[in-house]
Amino acid sequence: MIGGGRIQLNGWQQAAVAVGSAVGALLDPRRADLIAALGETTGKHAFERVVERMKKSPEGRALLLERPRVISAQVRHAWDLPANTFGAAYASFMGSRNFSPDDRPPVRFMETEELAYVAMRAREVHDFWHTLFGLPTNLIGESALKxxxxxQMYLPMCLMSVVGGTARFTEKQRKSFFQHYFPWAVRAGLQSTDLMCVYYEKHFHEDLEDVRRKWGITPAPAAPNQDVP
Structure with missing residues (x-):
């Protein structure tokens, strides 16, 4: 079982949860539970397409079969790996921000165990993607990753998050985002391999730059004359 008990919703209920979650997340972007609910209630068809792609990939099939979780008990070995490795970079990213892999909210609104797992996987690999693309966790970095x-997934929630995030930018942030980060993010998302089909945990021991090249990942640019925390 992925997280807490799942809740079956009819069409009207899904719409109500989606609208309520969207409004709540816009008012308080820190509400990860609302963002998660929005992703689930609007993302069924997108997740179904991700499942089909995973079934056509060797690593994707392994993920669906084994259903690994990105939780402390399963990824703690990353903290012991050499500094040049992907795993060590992920551990550094998490440790420097005092993040825990166990903090993701459970999946509640997916209809099947398989869809629930893929939705949870998408949620849990978010910090892997931060690490690989070299993106900060500020508003600009999160919007670029969305x-x-x-x-990568065509989730409506991602598009809505970008719209909501950029609406909160200062004029300077907006200029920086659309001049530097947005064009790069569009290219990076299209040029990368199918990132939902990657069994990241099996590549922790590999050199960070090697896996970036293997997966077609171009790290984020630094905006000119701007420090990005």
């Missing part, structure tokens, strides 16, 4: 996630 562009990549949309290019």
């Amino acid at each position: 562009v990549i996630e949309f290019e």
